[in-house]
Amino acid sequence: MDLRVPRIRPRALKVWRRNILVWRKLITPSLLINFGEPFLYLLGLGFGLGVFIGDMAGLPYLTFLASGIVASSAMNTASFEGMYSVYTRMVPQRTYGSMLATPLDVDDIIAGEMLWCATKSTISAAAILLVASLLGAVLSYAAVLVVPIAFVIGLCFAGPAIVMSAFSKSYDFFNYYFTLFITPMFILCGVFYPIDSLPAALQSFVQVLPLTHAVALVRPLVADQVLVDTGLHLGVLLIYAAVSYYLAVILVRRRLIV
């Protein structure tokens, strides 16, 4: 197995740019999903459920929920892209095969894909923020900082998703990852309620899950609260991103460079 540490080179941006060009062709349906889904969540849960909940952890429920959805949506977007789309390009479409006949290496392809996944996360987070601010859920201009943070969240979840693609024999395999990792994080990591209402053992467990840290960064910025432990939270996300990038490169090399 080729364990060499990957090199990150500017040519990775060519891969990123290829994906942007494809995205531009499908921009209308893409944006419709980016805006439509969070709108549904915020409207349905925020208002519907919010009426009964009122405040949560000292915040209007719509604000609490919107900040959680921004983080979880960045997670979902990067995960979907890193699995279904990356797998499509890697296996049935042979896009990586054609790239590997050019000066691009697996290192470049995976770096470009992670940047692209993170870009899509950023687009989706920005869309939700816009919808949330129109609904009056955004309480501070500091929420603008959520946009670059969504990029980091995207990187953090893109890597593990690409690792899954590198292992996968078919699209069905991704259901396991969603059921075993993504959905539990969506439910446990503070999107819908504060994690300190969980049993103590579960509370320490969710501390190792990246979505917890993503939510911890996004919520204070949206809700006009003081951001604490910023280095820790960003560090966790970046470590997930770096380790999973390395793993993804090794595994995709193993799959394609045989």
Added chain:
Amino acid sequence: MIDTQAARTVIEAVGVTKQFGEQQVVRHVSFTVPRGQCFGLLGPNGAGKTTTIKMILGQSPLTAGELNVFGRRLPQHASAVRARIGVVPQEDDLDPDFTIAENLRVYGSYFGLEGRRLDARITDLLAFASLADRAGARVDELSGGMKRRLTIARALINDPDLVVLDEPTTGLDPQVRHMIWARLRDLKQSGKTLLLTTHYMEEAERLCDDLLIIDHGAIIAQGSPAALIREHVEPEVLELRGADRNFEVLLRKDADCRMETVGDTVYCYTHDSRPLTELLQGMPELSFLHRPANLEDVFLNITGRDLRE
């Protein structure tokens, strides 16, 4: 550039070996491809042709041996070597998300090409591939032949010194095949080196200056098509259809030829066909074809007639 031996050599393989688990798919293969040549890799399915090509592209590490392309070691310098190679893969891998012109543009961008230089190149290549009027078409609207032509055009986007073609005309109709052969000869004329795998012997005979026949991963013959035919088979062939057992016995006695029977056909390989043709003149019930030996005869003679997967 100084025209040294090294500068004239494009590919140099020494004892190249590839093993998957217990199975050796390429065994101690050594060959040299000089600049400007069309070099053929021939062999039945599973002979190790595509694996050899993958190693030349740095897409597959060697188990043993040494492989240099443009004087640079593989797979260590894969990226730099690939910058000077154009690849036509066996299976279509055009980007279905893009139009024809966009396929060329995006692929060019992987080589760091952009702007007006790339635009001019795309215009030239679309003309070269006779696709100028289809520039805006989507890939899934193209026929098999158009896709192949686009793939060849794409392989030339970086003005490569070496073009690697893995079965470029498989599944194409004769018109397209002849057009592609003409284009490949144009490329050779313009000084490019070609590495071609094929199992169409006619194709190899028309295009290749030098070729290897490999089977079970090892080289079993090497030379120009004409030299291989001289070396491995008799110059003339008679194919007889409708011969019965008695006739075969008669042939064996009277005709000075080597015979092979496949189904209802008897192949007679001979240095002098006259006695045999005279004999056959008196047998109007037999249909026969008299032709010079070709590369296919060589191939079947040395790789055998067993079916391969």
